Amino acid sequence: MTAPATERGTGSSAETTVEHVLTLDCAETPGIVHAVSGFLLEHGCDIVDNKQFGSRDDAHFFMRVHFSSTGDDSTLDTLREAFGPIAEKFGMRWQLERHGSKRRVLIMVSKFGHCLNDLLFRARVGELPIDIVGVVSNHTDHQGLAEWHGIPFFHIPVNAEIKPQAEARLLEIIDELDVELVVLARYMQVLSDDLARKLDGRAINIHHSFLPSFKGAKPYHQAYARGVKTVGATAHYVNGELDEGPIIAQQVQDVDHTYGPEDLVAVGRDSECKALSNAVRWHCEGRVILQGNRTVVLK
Structure with missing residues (x-):
């Protein structure tokens, strides 16, 4: 079950807004935040909330990003496919889910x-x-x-x-x-x-x-x-x-x-x-x- 999408604007120009949550962890290395934020910018996404933590003990990085974008139910699959190469580059364990999914x-x-x-x-x-x-x-x-x-x-x-x-x-x-x-x-x-x-x-x-x-x-x-x-x-x-x-x-x-x-x-x-x-x-x-x-x- 997924959360309902919302609409922005009026009349025929109304756009459907969907929200997602990206959770990831990987070995700490420069460029992770830049890569994630750049990916979201490239795909027209807006960050709602971001939490991250870098463990100094074992040089491991953790991140959770709640973001919104225009689109419909197919947007999730599109974003997952597009994020795959970035995740592979940094060796990430990751999940990308619709925000509010039960x-x-x-x-x-x-x-x-x-x-x-x-x-x-x-x-x-x-x-x-x-x-x-x-x-x-x-x-x-x-x-x-x-x-x-x-x-x-x-x-x-x-x-x-x-x-x-x-x-x-x-x-x-x-x-x-x-x-x-x-x-x-x-x-x-x-x-x-x-x-x-x-x-x-x-x-x-x-x-x-x-x-x-x-x-x-x-x-x-x-x-x-x-x-x-x-x-x-x-x-x-x-x-x-x-x-x-x-x-x-x-x-x-x-x-x-x-x-x-x-x-x-x-x-x-x-x-x-x-x-x-x-x-x-x-x-x-x-x-x-x-x-x-x-x-x-x-x-």
């Missing part, structure tokens, strides 16, 4: 529904550039919520004996629904290494802790035992290492000695929702660039 998202959840509910609401009111095409769960607790929003619900029970079959069914659903991003919204099952590899770069998890502290089960109880003064949540990409994926977004909240474990759980819910929704938004807006085990987020 990503097809599958949400996975277990019994805690606050993150699911938050994403459903934000998508419904247009706050997130996503089209939620399905909800998968190993329980049926949130089937009614998903169906109230008019979203297909898939119940896939999971245990050690049937985990391979369950993950195979999940991959079938991902293929059938043409899913672009999988969001683990408090899905309390560990994905196999094989599945994590297949979803590399397109699966986001919310961990109810300010990673890398308090990994694994019951992090708020671990935090209480250590007498922490802040609690938080971390949204990260899924990889083969439990709670070790590249971090996209984090949120924290001050607490004190009067907070028991259940109090920490309660105040942590808002942090979880905000960290996850930010991560989903930034990923779908082309603001997150993966580099090894870290991310660069061009906000």
Whole structure:
């Protein structure tokens, strides 16, 4: 799904304006910004917003350009083809997408529904550039919520004996629904290494802790035992290492000695929702660039 084009001018001279986002990274070398800006000028484009970062540690360059041009739906293909030689010259990893395009998202959840509910609401009111095409769960607790929003619900029970079959069914659903991003919204099952590899770069998890502290089960109880003064949540990409994926977004909240474990759980819910929704938004807006085990987020 793409964002609608807008018209400039009046009468027969009206021109259709389309907007795009170019995201790229490559080895740092002189001339990158000049080449990109020159390309946009040559094709009659106008820069709306530009974010860039050069990492001095490893001489790597990152850039995200939001720009507008006159044209129609075919403009995207034309620009992609024309930019190819520039990308090849500088050895770029790059994406050029229509601005405002909605990503097809599958949400996975277990019994805690606050993150699911938050994403459903934000998508419904247009706050997130996503089209939620399905909800998968190993329980049926949130089937009614998903169906109230008019979203297909898939119940896939999971245990050690049937985990391979369950993950195979999940991959079938991902293929059938043409899913672009999988969001683990408090899905309390560990994905196999094989599945994590297949979803590399397109699966986001919310961990109810300010990673890398308090990994694994019951992090708020671990935090209480250590007498922490802040609690938080971390949204990260899924990889083969439990709670070790590249971090996209984090949120924290001050607490004190009067907070028991259940109090920490309660105040942590808002942090979880905000960290996850930010991560989903930034990923779908082309603001997150993966580099090894870290991310660069061009906000």
